[in-house]
Amino acid sequence: MAGGEVLGSRAFLRYWRAAAVSGLGSYVTLFALQALVVLVLHGSATDVGWLNAARWLPYLLFGLIVGALVDGRRRLPLMVGADLVQAVLLLVAPALWWLDALSLPALLVIVMAYGTASVINGAATMAFLPRLIPPADLQPAHARIDGADAVASTAGPALGGLLVSAVGAPLAVVLDSLTYVYSAFTLRRIALDEPPPRTGVTVRGLLAEIGEGVRWAYRGSGLATIAVATHVWFVGNAIVGVVLAPYILRTLDLTAFQFGLAGAAGGVGAVVGAAVTTWVGRRLGTGRTIILCYGITTLGVLVMVLAGQGLAAVAAFAAVVVGQGLYGLALGMSNSHEMSYRQLVTPDELQARTNTTLRSINRAVAMLVAPIAGVLADAWGIRPMLLLAAAVFALVGTALAATPFRVVRAPV
Secondary structure (H helix, E strand, O other): OOHHHHHOOHHHHHHHHHHHHHHHHHHHHHHHHHHHHHHHOOOOHHHHHHHHHHHHHHHHHHHHHHHHHHHOOOHHHHHHHHHHHHHHHOOHHHHHHHOOOOOHHHHHHHHHHHHHHHHHHHHHHHHHHHHHOOHHHHHHHHHHHHHHHHHHHHHHHHHHHHHHHHHOHHHHHHHHHHHHHHHHHHHOOOOOOOOOOOOOOOHHHHHHHHHHHHHHHHHHOOOHHHHHHHHHHHHHHHHHHHHHHHHHHHHOOOOHHHHHHHHHHHHHHHHHHHHHHHHHHHHHOHHHHHHHHHHHHHHHHHHHHHOOOOOOHHHHHHHHHHHHHHHHHHHHHHHHHHHHHHHHOOOHHHHHHHHHHHHHHHHHHHHHHHHHHHHHHHHHOHHHHHHHHHHHHHHHHHHHHOOHHHHOOOOO
């Protein structure tokens, strides 16, 4: 089938719809959890840092193991099961809030369990797509998925801000639970024959498979340069993720709804980025497109820093909106190229291990940096931390431009 026919097929559309709907709920939940910590539990930037760390800790603890296990299993049933588990876990926080028993430690435990299911879901989902889509269509497929994610990131924060203002942060999490149920039942309708699962897995064999995945990711595949650059990029992203909520809600004294609108601006930028990224990539190539995105990310953070430089409330809000828009634009443009390039150079039997190995290190970086960033933000101030994040993004882009990766084009 031609690319348009493949991306318009029933199987891909079901995959795409499931990702789009659960993605919308995830953005609502991400917003609601941060607002819950700041507004309901009266937490600080340090507490938001611990929340983000709990979200990413399962990648550090289980990521490599999950990758090896998923490569030996049928991926579609894992996706369905993980969706249902995440749906159930997300009902626990509202239940505890209803019983007046919700605390930060309890929330961290819930988020860690949810994150563990997310590791399995993400590994299976990413490894399943190359079985569903021909190699030549992977980048456009990722761009279409990123477009849906961008729409979700636009509507999710705005919807989250509205829900938090109307019914409170805990109840907003219920929406995400329902979206995972929808995703599970949609994915169940995909008909695709997958290889039979491996049997007789031993601990020694599992360790050998983990080692094989790590060696491929950092030595045999040629992915090491972009992998290390992405790891460092996550340092800056983790800082922004920790300080943005207290920066907007406390330093700038904006409302939860304005916070949501600013996040929605990032989603609009991501929609635009996903819409133009295939065109940009064909002209600049994979390497130069990704480097350009790092530069745009740097600019976006610097614009947000300007919001705290004594501007009037309206101007400060406008600066945050523009900065978030640029940040989202870079994300919308870069992800499809990074993911498709990684999958195109990786054989099917190593897909889950490669993706999960690299994602695990990325999340481990976020998990380690998040609490440190929260402590430093409370000690030094939030604006200096935003400037540090901008410096990290600029360093990564400059370093990547100095390597042969700048002329890389994805294989077809």
